[in-house]
Amino acid sequence: MSVKTDARGKVYPPVEYEVGKEKIAEYARAVGEDNPVYFDREQARAAGFRDIPAPPMFAVVYAMGSVGPGLFDPDVGIDFAMMVHGGQEFAWGEPVCSGDTISTATTVKDIFEKDGKGFYVFESVSTNQLGQEVVRGTWTNIVRGV
Protein backbone atom coordinates (compact mmCIF):
# COMPACT_ATOMS: atom_id res chain seq x y z
CA MET A 1 0.00 0.00 0.00
CA SER A 2 1.21 3.49 -0.64
CA VAL A 3 0.39 6.98 0.41
CA LYS A 4 -2.03 8.98 -1.71
CA THR A 5 -0.28 12.24 -2.59
CA ASP A 6 -2.81 13.97 -4.90
CA ALA A 7 -3.67 16.55 -2.25
CA ARG A 8 -0.15 18.03 -2.30
CA GLY A 9 -0.39 21.77 -2.84
CA LYS A 10 -4.08 21.94 -1.94
CA VAL A 11 -5.03 25.32 -0.46
CA TYR A 12 -7.82 25.84 2.08
CA PRO A 13 -9.74 29.13 2.35
CA PRO A 14 -8.54 31.50 5.10
CA VAL A 15 -10.22 31.34 8.49
CA GLU A 16 -10.56 34.41 10.71
CA TYR A 17 -10.14 34.51 14.49
CA GLU A 18 -10.79 37.54 16.72
CA VAL A 19 -8.34 37.65 19.62
CA GLY A 20 -9.79 38.52 23.04
CA LYS A 21 -8.23 39.50 26.35
CA GLU A 22 -10.01 36.82 28.41
CA LYS A 23 -9.12 34.03 25.97
CA ILE A 24 -5.47 35.06 26.18
CA ALA A 25 -5.71 34.98 29.99
CA GLU A 26 -7.38 31.54 29.95
CA TYR A 27 -4.69 30.15 27.64
CA ALA A 28 -1.86 31.80 29.61
CA ARG A 29 -3.14 30.30 32.89
CA ALA A 30 -3.50 26.83 31.34
CA VAL A 31 0.12 26.77 30.16
CA GLY A 32 1.55 28.38 33.30
CA GLU A 33 2.49 31.76 31.86
CA ASP A 34 2.44 34.31 34.69
CA ASN A 35 4.07 37.34 33.04
CA PRO A 36 1.73 40.26 33.92
CA VAL A 37 1.80 41.52 30.31
CA TYR A 38 -0.59 38.66 29.48
CA PHE A 39 -3.16 39.87 32.03
CA ASP A 40 -2.80 43.61 32.55
CA ARG A 41 -3.35 46.10 29.72
CA GLU A 42 -1.36 48.87 31.38
CA GLN A 43 1.65 46.64 31.89
CA ALA A 44 1.34 45.41 28.30
CA ARG A 45 1.33 48.98 26.97
CA ALA A 46 4.21 49.96 29.25
CA ALA A 47 6.16 47.08 27.68
CA GLY A 48 5.50 48.49 24.21
CA PHE A 49 2.59 46.32 23.06
CA ARG A 50 -0.49 47.80 21.35
CA ASP A 51 -2.67 45.80 23.76
CA ILE A 52 -2.38 42.60 25.80
CA PRO A 53 -0.10 40.27 23.81
CA ALA A 54 -0.76 36.56 23.33
CA PRO A 55 1.93 34.09 24.43
CA PRO A 56 3.74 32.79 21.33
CA MET A 57 2.14 29.33 21.49
CA PHE A 58 -1.35 30.91 21.46
CA ALA A 59 -0.76 30.45 17.71
CA VAL A 60 -2.40 27.03 18.09
CA VAL A 61 -5.63 28.69 19.21
CA TYR A 62 -6.10 31.02 16.23
CA ALA A 63 -4.53 28.73 13.61
CA MET A 64 -6.33 25.49 14.50
CA GLY A 65 -9.56 26.50 12.79
CA SER A 66 -7.65 26.67 9.53
CA VAL A 67 -5.48 23.57 9.96
CA GLY A 68 -8.34 21.35 11.17
CA PRO A 69 -10.21 21.06 7.85
CA GLY A 70 -7.03 19.84 6.13
CA LEU A 71 -6.53 17.14 8.75
CA PHE A 72 -10.07 15.87 8.17
CA ASP A 73 -10.11 16.32 4.38
CA PRO A 74 -10.96 13.00 2.64
CA ASP A 75 -8.72 14.15 -0.28
CA VAL A 76 -5.80 14.06 2.17
CA GLY A 77 -7.05 10.80 3.65
CA ILE A 78 -5.33 10.68 7.04
CA ASP A 79 -6.09 7.50 9.01
CA PHE A 80 -6.72 9.07 12.41
CA ALA A 81 -6.50 5.88 14.43
CA MET A 82 -2.89 5.53 13.28
CA MET A 83 -1.88 9.21 13.39
CA VAL A 84 0.51 10.96 15.74
CA HIS A 85 1.50 14.61 15.77
CA GLY A 86 5.15 14.12 14.87
CA GLY A 87 6.54 17.61 14.75
CA GLN A 88 5.69 21.27 14.91
CA GLU A 89 7.40 24.48 14.00
CA PHE A 90 6.34 28.08 14.42
CA ALA A 91 8.19 31.13 13.12
CA TRP A 92 6.81 34.31 14.64
CA GLY A 93 6.51 37.76 13.14
CA GLU A 94 4.51 40.69 14.52
CA PRO A 95 3.13 40.05 18.04
CA VAL A 96 -0.55 39.10 18.27
CA CYS A 97 -2.55 41.30 20.63
CA SER A 98 -6.04 41.42 22.07
CA GLY A 99 -8.33 43.09 19.54
CA ASP A 100 -6.51 41.70 16.52
CA THR A 101 -8.29 39.78 13.78
CA ILE A 102 -6.02 36.99 12.60
CA SER A 103 -6.57 35.34 9.25
CA THR A 104 -4.95 31.95 8.72
CA ALA A 105 -4.61 30.10 5.44
CA THR A 106 -3.37 26.52 5.25
CA THR A 107 -1.84 24.54 2.42
CA VAL A 108 -0.86 20.91 2.11
CA LYS A 109 2.88 21.47 1.88
CA ASP A 110 3.92 17.87 1.34
CA ILE A 111 2.77 14.28 1.57
CA PHE A 112 5.36 11.54 1.37
CA GLU A 113 6.15 8.04 2.53
CA LYS A 114 9.22 7.04 4.50
CA ASP A 115 10.00 3.80 6.36
CA GLY A 116 6.42 2.55 5.97
CA LYS A 117 4.98 5.72 7.44
CA GLY A 118 3.01 8.46 5.77
CA PHE A 119 4.11 12.04 6.45
CA TYR A 120 1.49 14.77 6.04
CA VAL A 121 2.93 18.26 6.27
CA PHE A 122 0.68 21.32 6.45
CA GLU A 123 1.78 24.94 6.38
CA SER A 124 -0.34 27.66 7.95
CA VAL A 125 0.32 31.35 7.42
CA SER A 126 -1.40 33.77 9.80
CA THR A 127 -1.67 37.50 9.19
CA ASN A 128 -3.21 40.30 11.22
CA GLN A 129 -5.75 42.94 10.14
CA LEU A 130 -2.88 45.13 8.85
CA GLY A 131 -1.65 42.37 6.56
CA GLN A 132 1.43 41.70 8.70
CA GLU A 133 2.50 38.08 9.07
CA VAL A 134 2.24 37.00 12.71
CA VAL A 135 3.18 33.33 12.48
CA ARG A 136 4.02 30.63 9.99
CA GLY A 137 3.34 27.11 11.23
CA THR A 138 4.57 23.78 9.90
CA TRP A 139 2.49 20.88 11.18
CA THR A 140 3.85 17.37 10.59
CA ASN A 141 1.54 14.41 11.17
CA ILE A 142 2.79 10.86 10.90
CA VAL A 143 0.57 7.89 10.07
CA ARG A 144 1.85 4.40 10.82
CA GLY A 145 1.24 1.37 8.68
CA VAL A 146 0.39 3.05 5.38
Next chain:
Amino acid sequence: MDIELSVTPDKYLPHRYAGASGDFNPIHIDPQFAQEVGLPSNILHGLYSMAQVARACTTAAGGDPRSLRRLSVQFRGMGFPEHEMTVTGSKRESRNGHTLVDVVAEQGGKQIIRNAEAELDLRGLA
Protein backbone atom coordinates in the same frame (compact mmCIF):
# COMPACT_ATOMS: atom_id res chain seq x y z
CA MET B 1 22.51 30.84 28.34
CA ASP B 2 20.98 27.88 30.12
CA ILE B 3 17.36 26.89 29.89
CA GLU B 4 15.77 25.09 32.80
CA LEU B 5 12.15 24.73 33.81
CA SER B 6 10.25 22.16 35.89
CA VAL B 7 6.50 21.78 35.99
CA THR B 8 4.16 19.10 37.32
CA PRO B 9 0.87 19.34 35.45
CA ASP B 10 -1.93 18.42 37.85
CA LYS B 11 -4.60 15.79 37.24
CA TYR B 12 -7.02 18.26 35.65
CA LEU B 13 -4.48 20.25 33.64
CA PRO B 14 -5.34 18.42 30.39
CA HIS B 15 -8.98 19.50 30.86
CA ARG B 16 -8.01 23.13 31.31
CA TYR B 17 -5.65 22.96 28.33
CA ALA B 18 -8.41 21.31 26.27
CA GLY B 19 -10.71 24.24 27.08
CA ALA B 20 -8.02 26.83 26.41
CA SER B 21 -6.87 25.28 23.14
CA GLY B 22 -10.10 23.72 21.85
CA ASP B 23 -8.52 20.25 21.52
CA PHE B 24 -10.92 17.87 23.29
CA ASN B 25 -9.50 14.63 21.89
CA PRO B 26 -10.58 12.11 24.57
CA ILE B 27 -7.11 10.52 24.76
CA HIS B 28 -6.12 13.68 26.64
CA ILE B 29 -9.02 13.99 29.07
CA ASP B 30 -10.60 10.56 29.54
CA PRO B 31 -8.37 7.95 31.26
CA GLN B 32 -10.85 5.15 30.51
CA PHE B 33 -11.03 5.99 26.81
CA ALA B 34 -7.23 6.26 26.69
CA GLN B 35 -6.89 2.78 28.18
CA GLU B 36 -9.43 1.36 25.75
CA VAL B 37 -7.20 2.50 22.87
CA GLY B 38 -4.09 0.98 24.45
CA LEU B 39 -2.56 3.91 26.32
CA PRO B 40 -1.50 3.61 29.99
CA SER B 41 -3.66 6.61 30.89
CA ASN B 42 -4.77 9.91 29.44
CA ILE B 43 -1.78 11.76 27.98
CA LEU B 44 -0.72 15.39 27.86
CA HIS B 45 -1.37 17.38 24.71
CA GLY B 46 1.88 17.57 22.74
CA LEU B 47 1.24 21.26 22.11
CA TYR B 48 0.96 21.82 25.89
CA SER B 49 4.42 20.29 26.28
CA MET B 50 5.65 22.46 23.41
CA ALA B 51 4.20 25.48 25.24
CA GLN B 52 6.38 24.53 28.25
CA VAL B 53 9.43 24.52 25.97
CA ALA B 54 8.38 27.95 24.63
CA ARG B 55 7.87 29.26 28.18
CA ALA B 56 11.26 27.93 29.27
CA CYS B 57 12.87 29.76 26.33
CA THR B 58 11.16 33.13 26.85
CA THR B 59 11.79 32.91 30.61
CA ALA B 60 15.50 32.30 30.01
CA ALA B 61 15.49 35.27 27.60
CA GLY B 62 14.11 37.60 30.29
CA GLY B 63 10.37 37.01 29.87
CA ASP B 64 9.58 38.99 26.73
CA PRO B 65 7.41 36.96 24.32
CA ARG B 66 8.98 38.87 21.39
CA SER B 67 12.33 37.20 22.13
CA LEU B 68 11.10 33.86 20.72
CA ARG B 69 11.38 34.05 16.95
CA ARG B 70 11.13 30.40 15.98
CA LEU B 71 10.60 27.05 17.70
CA SER B 72 10.73 23.67 16.09
CA VAL B 73 10.09 20.42 18.00
CA GLN B 74 9.68 16.70 17.48
CA PHE B 75 7.14 14.91 19.65
CA ARG B 76 8.30 11.56 20.95
CA GLY B 77 6.84 9.32 23.60
CA MET B 78 3.97 10.39 25.78
CA GLY B 79 3.65 12.91 28.57
CA PHE B 80 1.43 12.27 31.56
CA PRO B 81 -0.31 14.49 34.11
CA GLU B 82 0.86 14.27 37.74
CA HIS B 83 4.47 13.61 36.68
CA GLU B 84 7.18 16.23 36.76
CA MET B 85 8.32 17.53 33.37
CA THR B 86 11.73 19.10 33.03
CA VAL B 87 12.79 21.28 30.14
CA THR B 88 16.51 21.79 29.67
CA GLY B 89 18.55 23.44 26.98
CA SER B 90 21.69 25.30 26.15
CA LYS B 91 23.05 27.66 23.53
CA ARG B 92 24.44 26.09 20.39
CA GLU B 93 25.51 29.18 18.45
CA SER B 94 24.80 32.78 17.57
CA ARG B 95 23.71 33.54 14.04
CA ASN B 96 22.76 36.92 12.51
CA GLY B 97 22.21 38.41 15.95
CA HIS B 98 19.96 35.53 17.00
CA THR B 99 20.81 32.83 19.51
CA LEU B 100 20.10 29.21 18.62
CA VAL B 101 19.40 26.88 21.53
CA ASP B 102 18.89 23.11 21.69
CA VAL B 103 16.15 22.01 24.06
CA VAL B 104 14.56 18.76 25.27
CA ALA B 105 11.60 18.01 27.54
CA GLU B 106 11.64 14.89 29.69
CA GLN B 107 9.48 13.03 32.17
CA GLY B 108 11.07 10.39 34.37
CA GLY B 109 14.18 10.34 32.19
CA LYS B 110 12.20 9.74 28.98
CA GLN B 111 12.21 12.43 26.32
CA ILE B 112 8.76 13.59 25.30
CA ILE B 113 10.07 16.43 23.14
CA ARG B 114 13.38 15.95 21.43
CA ASN B 115 15.52 17.86 18.94
CA ALA B 116 13.80 21.10 19.83
CA GLU B 117 15.51 24.10 18.34
CA ALA B 118 14.66 27.63 19.37
CA GLU B 119 15.81 30.86 17.81
CA LEU B 120 15.90 33.75 20.28
CA ASP B 121 16.42 37.45 19.69
CA LEU B 122 18.05 38.86 22.80
CA ARG B 123 18.75 42.30 21.35
CA GLY B 124 17.05 45.29 22.86
CA LEU B 125 15.81 43.30 25.84
CA ALA B 126 16.74 44.19 29.36
